[in-house]
Every structure is written in structure tokens, then in C-alpha cells.
Amino acid sequence: MKKKVLITGASGTVGWSLTHRLREAGQYEIIATDLEEDEARGIQALDMTDAAAVREAVRQVDTLLHIGWAEDNEDFLGKVLPINVTGAYHIYEAARECGVRRVVFASSNHATGYYSTDEQVEPEDPYRPDSFYGLSKCYIELLGRLYADKHGISSINVRIGNYPGDRPPDSQRAMKIWISERDLAALFICCIEADASIDFLSLYGTSANAGNYYDIGYLKDLIGYEPQDDAEQLRHQAEQQYGELKDDELPLQGGGFTRR
Ligand SMILES: NC(=O)c1ccc[n+]([C@@H]2O[C@H](COP(=O)([O-])OP(=O)(O)OC[C@H]3O[C@@H](n4cnc5c(N)ncnc54)[C@H](O)[C@@H]3O)[C@@H](O)[C@H]2O)c1
Secondary structure, X not given: OOEEEEEEOOOOHHHHHHHHHHHHHOOEEEEEEEOOOEHHHOEEEOOOOOHHHHHHHOOOOXXXXXXXXXXXXXXXXXXXXXXXXXXXHHHHHHHHHHOOOEEEXXXXXXXXXXXXXXXXXXXXXXXXXXXXXXHHHHHHHHHHHHHHHHHOOEEEEEEEOEOOOOOOOOEHHHHHHEOOHHHHXXXXXXXXXXXXXXXXXXXXXXXXXXOOOOOOOOHHHHHOOOOOOOHHHHHHHHHHHHOOOEOOOOOEOOHHHHHO
């Protein structure tokens, strides 16, 4: 029987790429959801802040890909806390109540954006959020830790680098932490399929970029992730589209987020 995989935020940049790639892969029964229904794309309405609706939707689900996110990341009291943090809580609570095996959360590199660009940061290193956005990712990653320890729900946090959809990366920094659509899909499939012994894991999600901030080579042995792409393939296209790529690194990995 095919594993049932529910995706939140399926209409968004990351969510839609995962939805159509995972449908194409054919090995899962996909339930694609977002705030608004999109009949043409087979996306059902599901507001992650509606606890009862989330609970209803995740019955019989094996893996939850929690990608949904309300923008305006620095509106801590208006958006981040009441929608994104609360929504993640409802996702984990529903997972606990309905016996979901694993939650894979779209976290972010901004959970550790205050590390300097010449440091090699590992996922186990202390959090250094560069914004309320990054801070909320840290909190939700730890929500996963709590539900893994207390309730046995396997939780994987993918700290996505830069995924601009069908556009090329637009800065020197983005080039280093970019992930292609096929690598993104492959990585999430690896997370769904990762060994049952993995109860909790945070990892950086990028392609095999020249100058990558993160050493992701160990992911091949750990979960079978072998990225195929490198942002350098898109440099020419990026420069044609944006002109010379700006260097927005500062000396810090979070780039411009550290200035917000
Ligand atoms: N794109 C990137 O480069 C990148 C990098 C790091 C992390 N991420 C993370 O990946 C996730 C998706 O990012 P994205 O770029 O696709 O964003 P996006 O804004 O394109 O997609 C987010 C989706 O979530 C939906 N959403 C908003 N409120 C909701 C609610 N209450 N209930 C259900 N769904 C709701 C939106 O309608 C939207 O379709 C986010 O958590 C983001 O922080 C993305």
C-alpha cells in the first residue's frame, strides 16, 4: 500500500514543487492542502490554525510535510506567533492524536544566521537566529524534539537554504545555499523514507553548490541524499536576469536578515 503523505502550503513555492514532483514519483498517495482550495491543482483547503480541521485531515496519514507558512516574518505578534507557531503546534498535536509516524518541517537556514560566513556550522550547533522568522523556526524545531521524545513522532527539520522556484538564485549568498527543484524533491523523499530509527534530525537542505556554507556530504550515508545540482549551472542565466550578482553576505550567514 502507498504511504499517505499530507503536504501543507502546497500552493506555495516549495509546496507546489514538492506536490507535483511527489505526484510524478508515483510512490505516495498525496493529500495536497493550502489555506485556499485550488481545484485545478488538486489542492484542498486546510487552515493550519484550525485545530479540528487539521486533526480531521491527518487521519490515516503516514507522513506530514509541514510547508505552510504565513508571510511577513517580522510581524511576531500578528503573524509569526498566532499563525506559524500556533499552526505548527496544531500539526504536531494532530500528529500525536492520529498516530502520524513522521513530520518533516520546512525550517530555515535563518535558525543559525548569526554564524559567520567563515564558520562551518553543523546542525547540532547552538541556534543563532537572525530574525523573528529564524527564532520561530528554532521554536518549531524544538516542538519536533519534544514530540519525538515524549510521543515518539519522528521529526525531521529541513533547514532549506534558498529555493526561488523557477527563478535562478539572485545573489552570491543565495548561490551558496541554493537548492534545485529536483534536489529539493529528492531530499524530502529521503526524509520520508529515512530509517525508522531516526527519531529526530535537523539538516541543511541545499544542492551541491560550490562554496556551500554547509557540509552536507554525510547525508548520503545517513538518509541517502545525493544532490545532483550546483547553482554555478545557473550563474550565466542569473547574471543575464539580474546583472552582476550582489554580495549581500556581510560577514554573517543570514545575510540581509541580520539587518532587519
Ligand atoms: N523558498 C525558500 O527559499 C525557503 C527557504 C527557507 C525556508 N523556507 C520555508 O519553506 C516554507 C515554504 O516557503 P515558500 O517559499 O514556499 O513560501 P510561500 O509563501 O510560497 O508558501 C507558503 C504557503 O503557505 C500557505 N499558508 C499561509 N498561511 C497558511 C495557513 N494558515 N494554513 C495553511 N497554509 C497557509 C500560503 O498560502 C502559501 O501557499 C516556509 O516555511 C519557509 O519558511 C523557504
